[in-house]
Amino acid sequence: MNFMQTPEWTTLSNLANEIKGQHMRDWFAAEPSRAQDFTVSACGIEIDYSKNRITSSVMQGLFDLAKACKVEETRDAMFAGEIINNTEGRAVLHTALRNKSDKPVYVDGKDVMPEVRATLDKMAAFVNDIHSGRHLGYTGKPIKHVVSIGIGGSFLGPKIMTEALKPYQTDTINVHFVANVDGCHINDVLNALDHEETLIVMSSKSFTTQETLQNTLTAKSWFFSKGGTQEDIAKHFIAISSNVAAATEFGIAKENIFPMWDWVGGRYSLWSAIGLPIALALGFDNFNAMLDGAHAMDEHFVSAPLEQNIPVILATLGVWYRHFFDGQSQVLLPYYHYLRGLPAYIQQLDMESNGKSVNKDGERVDYATGPIIWGSEGTNGQHSFHQLIHQGAGLMPIDFIFPLVADNSDATHHAMLASNCFGQAQALMQGKAYEDCYADLENKGLEEDERRALAEHKTMPGNKPSNTITFEKLDPFTLGALIAMYEHKVHVQGTIWHLNSYDQWGVELGKVLGNQVLSGIDGNTALSAFDHSTAALITKFKQANTQ
Template identity: 75%
Template sequence: MTTLTESAQWQTLESLAQLVEKEHMRDWFASDANRAADMNVEACGLFLDFSKNRVTKDVLKALFDLADARGVAQHRDAMFNGDIINNTEGRAVLHTALRNFSGQPVIVDGEDVMPEVLATLDKIEAFTHSVHSGEHKGYTGKAIKHIVAIGIGGSFLGPKIMTEALKPYQQDAVKVHFVANVDGCHITDVLSAMDHEDTLIVMSSKSFSTQETLQNTLTAKDWFLKQGGTQEDIARHFVAVSSNVKAATEFGIAEENIFPMWDWVGGRYSLWSAIGLPISLCLGFANFKGLLEGAFAMDEHFKTAPNEQNLPVILAMLGIWYRNFFGAQSHVMLPYYHYLRGLPAYVQQLDMESNGKLVTQDGDAIGYETGPIIWGSEGTNGQHSFHQLIHQGHGVIPADFLMPLNVPNQDDTHHAMLASNCFGQAQALMQGKTFADCYADLADKGLDEAERKRLAQHKTMPGNKPSNTILFEKLDPFTLGALVAMYEHKVFVQGVIWQLNSFDQWGVELGKVLGNQVLAGIQGNTEAETFDSSTQNLINRFKQTNAPK
């Protein structure tokens, strides 16, 4: 296959970029009354208006031609079929199997994984029911009232953000608290408000040895024992999501309360698995299943819709356009819904951990830009801070505006104000405000000519800033599942275009290894020669400050 940047499709896009760079979106809207109607797509409860992008029909065709030429459809089918597409770890990538309600088998290494996937869902449902009904009791006979979910990375971020986003669906039976930070302040603060007799700890770690997760779980265990529980009582108050059954049972967890994980599910794609147990405990199993059903609907859409109507493909190729042909270094996400405020952080991990890579699948150095910086904040808050940079700063920062058309306990005044800000910001980014308009606004202000021109210059906004607007009727479990799966597949498509393995994370792994080595150094279990002089000096300073007085 021709290298990416030498392909005919890439060359076409480079030529189109030079033409588009000289044009302005406000002129396109003025000359084409059908632009908005021609550039929107609706599927799985999501409506995407992508008309406020610096693209023409010729650009879109060239982008979709690039997707076809780089084999997006073939790579997509390989993923869904269970092929070994994570080539650095020799694994299939099958988070999609976790929400497969088609009734069709999914074969990995000659075996259908669906019976085990469905059995795990049944186990999650049964355990959730036992907790909510009061059947699962603590060692003193009290019903469980509090869940402390301990994880890190994908084992923490997905469940936490999904339960926050679906707050109106949270159950009254239990309250779920999340702990990830190894800073002891967090776990101490959470446990200090708990009664050990009605608290359940859910520990999520595939290896049962992730440093932060294990230490927080050991702290929780120590707390439980000091409060009056015994080693035998651990089985009533601790459950695990892990592949390491031996380590979990040695810890004291009952084998029937260990939920499986699989090598073919990466951490940032794992909320659909038993990692989602806290979601089920928080929202109820029916709502957890609704989340999976929404994701499954998006999977089907991604597999069957043509490029021109395919939500993940459209978003992915627009991202390619700005990253590689307009030099966009970042992409901002702007949810106009308080409960969805965590989504930028979720997509940040999903995107940056997947596509922040230096080499292709074949190990060749990459000579073009890959994954952008993902960032963002909720609603109108950002308008009074970082939106200034998007409006008048140099460079292109594409934006995704997201908003439900209806919200729980809706106050029409509040919601109308929220919608007006969402739509108004997207409009302002697109059209900007010319010097002439700003100059005219300053008439009759008692300014001399020089001052009037000077102020007009400061007030001028170039516009031509691209954005997508994503609307949905309401944020229910199905819609949230579809939304998250859409971003998963967007990241996948971009990884295919950039020829990356989007499913390993060696930078993260290096951080884990070095963190363990430094811990050994702090604890005096490693020779000083192991570390560079800076790291050793930092270790020494820490040890001196914390030495027994």
């Protein structure tokens, strides 16, 4: 079904035309309860979405559109283990990884929960062995450093979640993350470590991912160069993979291989054994609390009516701006240093999921789909790209994200951070009218022409939409709920756009072509197999690296 051909869409189109000439500051002046009316909370997270270009009629229209697009049905199908990833013939069950209920979850008639729980138990035992010193290196030294090697979801999730929860990190284990195949990174990390006290965690579902495999081979060579042997690898290398044979052949002990499942996509995999580096950094109890938070958001997403459903509200607002206001991007601004990596994480989650131009039926779409996701930590952006948001011609919806209480920050710093976060949201909504700017320039010694011209430059239109997302503090439970919230937002938008949000063929093509080019560089594929530009670049590279 094309959502743009529904009666609900026609209603929204008419509402958009009606309000485009209206300003949010006038709504706030006329509606004393607006902030209260457009605030919703669940799982310790509160969303104030009153600073959006919406009315109650608009929101009802968006909820009606979600119902017409069968958002509730596709949500229930996902949780039930139905094959909603139709291009790969797979269920989508990252939610099963954090299922804390007694409900079974079936894939092809088999309950997957016993295997999920067994893997969590194995992770807990391994983490406890590392932290207690029971697991020792081959020379009898305890493990002090973990090098987590992965890429994409196998890298971003563990790295960013570990950074976000820095106040909860253990003092006994330091976790280092490597993804880039650029040898500078892996060598810089390894050269600062003692191989006798280092554990390598390799995360690759296939055990063949080019960047991950090469970095692991480099780590293996480093381990051997320092005196380790093939027999010693069992003490210092573990793998998270579905390819047990390849991991075993590499030398990793079978008991040190943690499973992956094809019904978990990479960008949704931090809840699985891919999250082992998080558990090693924070302790398993804190990792488990993340699962609890995500499960709580799952329960909210499943049970809350659409009008009170946080992921549905955020998703439909995004659809509203994408189609009726040409909102090509969505900005994430976490006002919390430890959460600075969140925009990059959501960037992969959202853009890899809904960056599609073909719908689930294989038909090319004639409408906009996933937005560009970007942002940075506050307040840094206020001194750079916020200028574009305030006075640029385009509309860029924003999520301001702020913990009311912060670890490792004194009261003065945190109050200043809060004032900037809330003040920016207010300024974007309110703006500053020409008349006010003109009045400010009185008695400034300006000629009338100069005063009028400068007032134009200082005018800010306002009417720029944002959500303010707050929570008491960023603990493991809240972080888990926050990430699950964005996961479900992506699902809802993909449903409305009739996309398969769970494949990534563009990413797969890049992997295939990268391997082909490497074959050309190694001399195993003739240059005639490439286009002239790529062939010339390969030749240039080989000439520069010929001794």
